[in-house]
Amino acid sequence: MTRPHSELVSINDTPYYHCICRCVRRAFLCGKDNLTGQDFSHRKAWVMDRLKVLQSVFTIELCAYAVMSNHYHLVVHADAKAAAAVDDDAVMARWEVLFSLPLLISRYLAGKLRTKDIHF
Numbered sequence: 125m126t127r128p129h130s131e132l133v134s135i136n137d138t139p140y141y142h143c144i145c146r147c148v149r150r151a152f153l154c155g156k157d158n159l160t161g162q163d164f165s166h167r168k169a170w171v172m173d174r175l176k177v178l179q180s181v182f183t184i185e186l187c188a189y190a191v192m193s194n195h196y197h198l199v200v201h202a203d204a205k206a207a208a209a210v211d212d213d214a215v216m217a218r219w220e221v222l223f224s225l226p227l228l229i230s231r232y233l234a235g236k237l238r239t240k241d242i243h244f
Contacts, residue, residue, distance in 0.1 A: 135204045140187070146195040155193035164193075171196065183207040196233045 133141070147153050152183040164209070171191050175198075179186050183206040188199040216229055231237035 133202070135202055139202045141200050141202065143200060144195060151194065151227040152194065153194055154191060179222070180223065181221050183210065 137204070150159070152158075152162070152164045154164045154166075154171070155164045168191050175186055175189065176182070183203045185201040185203060186198060187201055188197075190197045213233075216225065216233060219225065225233070228237060
């Protein structure tokens, strides 16, 4: 059963977290699958590059990591002060690094939409 983020993370108690993600059903993250002979070693560099991007976007510092054949471990530090200092425009800019912005947000950032144009 899933649990709310507020029950899993308490920055006041500890800003450090050990995160684990595993592949399932004999899927390989990286390395060689001896059963099929397929080599997934190229994925390790992709995972490392992605971790660097995610660290630059979110207010999370990567303290330690281990990328193995079917899972990885991360030790992260959640920087509450840095997160509190991020304003709305910075949040939108950081979101755009990873995802496409919704149409209204794109218009707002382009100066083509003002909040007084929105009627409730």
